[in-house]
Amino acid sequence: MINQKTINATLHLADTTLILAQKNSEWCAHGPILEQDIAITNITLDLIGQSRMFYQYAAELINEVENKNETEDTLAYFRSEREFKNFLIAELPNGDWAQTILRQFFFSCFHQLLFEKLQHIEDKQISAIAVKSLKEINYHVKWSSEWVIRLGDGTLESHSRMVKAIEILWPYTGEFFNAEENDLIEVKKIKSNWIQKIEAVFFEANLLIPGNVFMQTGGKQGIHTEHLGYILTEMQSLQRAYPGLEW
Amino acid sequence: MFLQEAEKTFQEKIDSEIKIEPKDWMPEAFRKTNLRQISQHAHSEIVGMLPEGNWISRAPSLKRKAILIAKVQDEAGHGLYLYSAAETLGMSREQMVADLNSGKAKYSSIFNYPTLTWADMGAVGWLVDGAAILNQVMLCRTSYGPYARAMVRICKEESFHQRQGFEILLILSKGSKAQREMCQDAINRWWWPSLMMFGPKDSESTNSDQSIKWKIKRKTNDELRQQFVDMIAEQIKLLGMTLPDKDLKWNDKTKHYDFGEINWDEFWNVVKGNGPCNKDRLIARNKAHDEGAWVREAAIAFAEKRKSNINTKAA
Numbered sequence: 001m002i003n004q005k006t007i008n009a010t011l012h013l014a015d016t017t018l019i020l021a022q023k024n025s026e027w028c029a030h031g032p033i034l035e036q037d038i039a040i041t042n043i044t045l046d047l048i049g050q051s052r053m054f055y056q057y058a059a060e061l062i063n064e065v066e067n068k069n070e071t072e073d074t075l076a077y078f079r080s081e082r083e084f085k086n087f088l089i090a091e092l093p094n095g096d097w098a099q100t101i102l103r104q105f106f107f108s109c110f111h112q113l114l115f116e117k118l119q120h121i122e123d124k125q126i127s128a129i130a131v132k133s134l135k136e137i138n139y140h141v142k143w144s145s146e147w148v149i150r151l152g153d154g155t156l157e158s159h160s161r162m163v164k165a166i167e168i169l170w171p172y173t174g175e176f177f178n179a180e181e182n183d184l185i186e187v188k189k190i191k192s193n194w195i196q197k198i199e200a201v202f203f204e205a206n207l208l209i210p211g212n213v214f215m216q217t218g219g220k221q222g223i224h225t226e227h228l229g230y231i232l233t234e235m236q237s238l239q240r241a242y243p244g245l246e247w
Numbered sequence: 248m249f250l251q252e253a254e255k256t257f258q259e260k261i262d263s264e265i266k267i268e269p270k271d272w273m274p275e276a277f278r279k280t281n282l283r284q285i286s287q288h289a290h291s292e293i294v295g296m297l298p299e300g301n302w303i304s305r306a307p308s309l310k311r312k313a314i315l316i317a318k319v320q321d322e323a324g325h326g327l328y329l330y331s332a333a334e335t336l337g338m339s340r341e342q343m344v345a346d347l348n349s350g351k352a353k354y355s356s357i358f359n360y361p362t363l364t365w366a367d368m369g370a371v372g373w374l375v376d377g378a379a380i381l382n383q384v385m386l387c388r389t390s391y392g393p394y395a396r397a398m399v400r401i402c403k404e405e406s407f408h409q410r411q412g413f414e415i416l417l418i419l420s421k422g423s424k425a426q427r428e429m430c431q432d433a434i435n436r437w438w439w440p441s442l443m444m445f446g447p448k449d450s451e452s453t454n455s456d457q458s459i460k461w462k463i464k465r466k467t468n469d470e471l472r473q474q475f476v477d478m479i480a481e482q483i484k485l486l487g488m489t490l491p492d493k494d495l496k497w498n499d500k501t502k503h504y505d506f507g508e509i510n511w512d513e514f515w516n517v518v519k520g521n522g523p524c525n526k527d528r529l530i531a532r533n534k535a536h537d538e539g540a541w542v543r544e545a546a547i548a549f550a551e552k553r554k555s556n557i558n559t560k561a562a
């Protein structure tokens with residue numbers, strides 16, 4: 001039984017991975033170390049691959065219900081700021097390498113726990129995508145954890161940059177666990193596991209989880225930061241200037 | 248006496264197609280020429296990421312975006328192989344990068360032209376990677392072992408790049424009027440600069456004879472350029488587009504295409520730093536390098552801490 005809930009949930013997964021890939025791709029050709037330029041670009045490519053699978057599935061579902069002709073590209077290139085359902089953390093500016101790494105770490109740890117659950121849900125397509133993506137995500141967690149530790153326990157400067165990054169990004173992690181009607185799993189149930197993962201890596205990195213912090217939210221409902229409009233304007237510019245063509 | 252002997256053995260190896268390896272004796276000029284050429288080649292891969300990276304955020308479909316990112320990433324990999332090959336000749340990667348960033352070292356001038364429309368992603372792949380391939384296929388048999396081996400790995404990926412570039416143009420050439428115009432415009436802008444990629448004419452080129460004798464190169468600039476013109480003049484027919492050269496014509500006597508005179512003023516100007524993007528490219532490379540300094544320092548500091556931790560534990 002197809003319903004709007006599954007469509008919305010699939011779009012949320014697609015949008016989050018695409019927008020994070022779009023932001024990470026800014027590092028391609030501009031990374032701090034050639035090897036790491038390649039590494040973060042690998043993650044970018046994995047995320048785009050995942051987003052394409054989710055968009056393709058969402059298009060299939062929408063076309064079945066609404067008799068439309070959506071494709072992965074119409075969904076990525078012709079939806080507006082208010083229609084995108086990505087987590088806010090994905091659309092934030094890259095900041096420095098510390099901030100980019102920390103965002104990847106927070107997100108990948110969540111992504112891993114989420115997909116471990118998704119691989120067992122009833123929806124065959126989503127569970128298949130989850131199984132396929134988990135291999136990639138496990139690597140993202142490993143790579144970003146290593147960098148969090150390296151920077152947290154590196155020099156005074158790298159440590160203080162990590163502390164700053166935590167200050168900026170932590171308020172955007174609460175959104176991961178905000179239950180919403182479209183959720184495919186009970187997100188609240190993975191929160192304590194997520195905190196444990198973060199704590200374990202932070203312990204090695206000499207970093208601390210902030211105390212009570214007000215958490216930002218709105219992404220799943222299409223209430224975004226001011227950054228998303230610019231991201232979409234740039235990303236969608238060619239399709240919007242020349243709609244309906246093949247590229 | 249020893250030197251003459253060594254030089255003789257060296258040339259005999261070259262003549263009988265035995266690769267020169269890092270530990271072998273080699274004339275200082277051979278080492279220097281290879282070092283200069285390989286490091287320039289590495290720099291070209293790295294700077295070459297910038298003009299194409301310019302369109303990643305705006306690629307017109309998710310599939311194109313993924314292909315473009317993978318391509319730019321391939322170039323980073325090529326840079327890595329080549330820096331490693333160059334390091335075997337006794338210069339550190341840090342030093343090479345410093346020379347690039349200070350403007351002392353050169354890279355291929357083609358990357359000092361701007362990518363203005365999406366069609367440029369096609370034209371760059373087809374023409375620029377296409378020209379690079381001809382040079383690189385030849386270099387798979389170059390006499391310095393590490394360089395030749397790096398080239399074999401690189402060539403496999405480059406032929407993908409050229410095909411993907413051609414495919415972008417093919418789709419545009421069958422598309423709307425605006426797309427066809429975009430396609431022709433990109434070819435018009437990239438054609439002459441890609442001919443310049445093969446370097447000065449043989450009559451003006453100073454290093455050519457020695458490089459051929461040492462089998463660093465096996466074809467001259469003009470031979471490679473002619474091969475390129477012959478290849479592209481045929482392929483463009485499939486696009487239904489034209490090359491911006493009124494003198495381009497098949498010559499039945501030579502069995503090659505004749506083509507017009509390159510604007511050598513423009514060539515030398517771009518080499519000297521006056522191309523449209525020379526400054527932007529160096530600014531971008533320096534910015535990435537400078538802003539990455541604290542990251543590299545942290546990585547080193549961390550590795551050292553862990554090493555001494557292990558040592559303390561062991562003791």
Ligand SMILES: [Fe+2]
Nearest residue numbers: 292321322325
């Ligand atoms: Fe390359």
Ligand SMILES: [Fe+2]
Nearest residue numbers: 322376405408
């Ligand atoms: Fe290439």
